[in-house]
Amino acid sequence: MLDDEPASLRLLADLLSPHYNVHPFVNGRALLRYVSEGRPVDLVMLDVVMPPPDGYQVCTALRRLPQMEEVPVIFISALESPEDEAKGLALGAVDFVRKPFSAPIVLSRVGHHVRLGRAMRLVMNQNELLDQRVAARTAELAAKNKSLRQALNEITRTQDATIVALSSLAEARDNETGQHIVRTQRYVRALAEAVKGGSGHVGELDGDAVEMLGKSAALHDIGKVAIPDHILLKPGRLTPEEFEIMKTHAEHGRKAIELAESRLGNGSNFLRWAREIAYGHHERWDGQGYPQGLAGAQIPLSARLMAVADVYDALISQRVYKEAMPHAAAVAMILAQRGKQFDPNVVDAFETIADRFADIARELKDPH
Numbered sequence: 001m002l003d004d005e006p007a008s009l010r011l012l013a014d015l016l017s018p019h020y021n022v023h024p025f026v027n028g029r030a031l032l033r034y035v036s037e038g039r040p041v042d043l044v045m046l047d048v049v050m051p052p053p054d055g056y057q058v059c060t061a062l063r064r065l066p067q068m069e070e071v072p073v074i075f076i077s078a079l080e081s082p083e084d085e086a087k088g089l090a091l092g093a094v095d096f097v098r099k100p101f102s103a104p105i106v107l108s109r110v111g112h113h114v115r116l117g118r119a120m121r122l123v124m125n126q127n128e129l130l131d132q133r134v135a136a137r138t139a140e141l142a143a144k145n146k147s148l149r150q151a152l153n154e155i156t157r158t159q160d161a162t163i164v165a166l167s168s169l170a171e172a173r174d175n176e177t178g179q180h181i182v183r184t185q186r187y188v189r190a191l192a193e194a195v196k197g198g199s200g201h202v203g204e205l206d207g208d209a210v211e212m213l214g215k216s217a218a219l220h221d222i223g224k225v226a227i228p229d230h231i232l233l234k235p236g237r238l239t240p241e242e243f244e245i246m247k248t249h250a251e252h253g254r255k256a257i258e259l260a261e262s263r264l265g266n267g268s269n270f271l272r273w274a275r276e277i278a279y280g281h282h283e284r285w286d287g288q289g290y291p292q293g294l295a296g297a298q299i300p301l302s303a304r305l306m307a308v309a310d311v312y313d314a315l316i317s318q319r320v321y322k323e324a325m326p327h328a329a330a331v332a333m334i335l336a337q338r339g340k341q342f343d344p345n346v347v348d349a350f351e352t353i354a355d356r357f358a359d360i361a362r363e364l365k366d367p368h
Helices: 006-016 028-036 055-063 082-090 103-140 145-173 178-198 209-219 222-226 240-247 249-264 269-280 301-316 327-336 344-352 354-363
Strands: 044-047 073-077 095-098
Touching (some): 044 055, 055 073, 055 082, 073 103, 082 240, 178 209, 178 301, 178 344, 178 354, 209 269, 222 249, 240 249, 269 301, 301 327, 301 344, 327 344
Parallel strands (some): 044 073, 073 095
């Protein structure tokens, strides 16, 4: 925790110390020395306006340390402009807490990001452990194919559950549910099957591609963990400045998945598709989407499938700011966007299996 105002440090320490081990610092060099010694850190809070190095400079230095790449950083500041907030997020911060502090907001945001950071580290450690278990089981059970298949199925189910659990952390902040994640997985899988059987994409959807695409869809909005609560949870229309920050969730999602790819280094199709989906599911066939403004076949097929699935589920789901749209009306709206927002081939496939979407929505309906 870094702040050159002793009163602010005491206030935060009194608020957080009953729940966490708190280490206050009044200058950035002392904090950087502390983390450079390899001390365990779950979260860093930085004041922006400081004698050099200021909070932005300290955040930049932290992100250069391998052990700090995934540790969440929250800025604490009296600055209120969208530009200041956008700068902090671009440097790798996950949230802003404004002065003067609100105790419930500080506790809620710190608690959320500590839990999320621990969960992400747990997933990485679990994946390493699972890989070790697979290698050991493969050597041990080479002559026992049935037992080997059971072991691999168990690991796959564990990985699937972990993916959905991690994705739910992001969705929960957006008033979504775990059912939304599972529904969109099922939609993408059904769409991919239909496209595979009726278009020129057979080569892209061979082997286990359909199943893996369905799994990858769970991570489509993982980048929302980096969007501040006051924007993500705003019930009304976003300002242009707020919408620009909201759009950065696609880039944050891409960067998070790229980090996992770089660490695994095995050319995983699952992570490649997850990255394509997270970064590209808000692109439009007519080139009017974001973040890159791609058009037509420039948009990866995985993202084109996700775009239809995500919009359909948004339309038929009730939210605090809107009523659910009937299935028939949602289908009509998607068909009307053929060749505009959506890939014509994907829309044609969607039309042939629209009843399947309705079945999935009924089977996995949100709890009231």
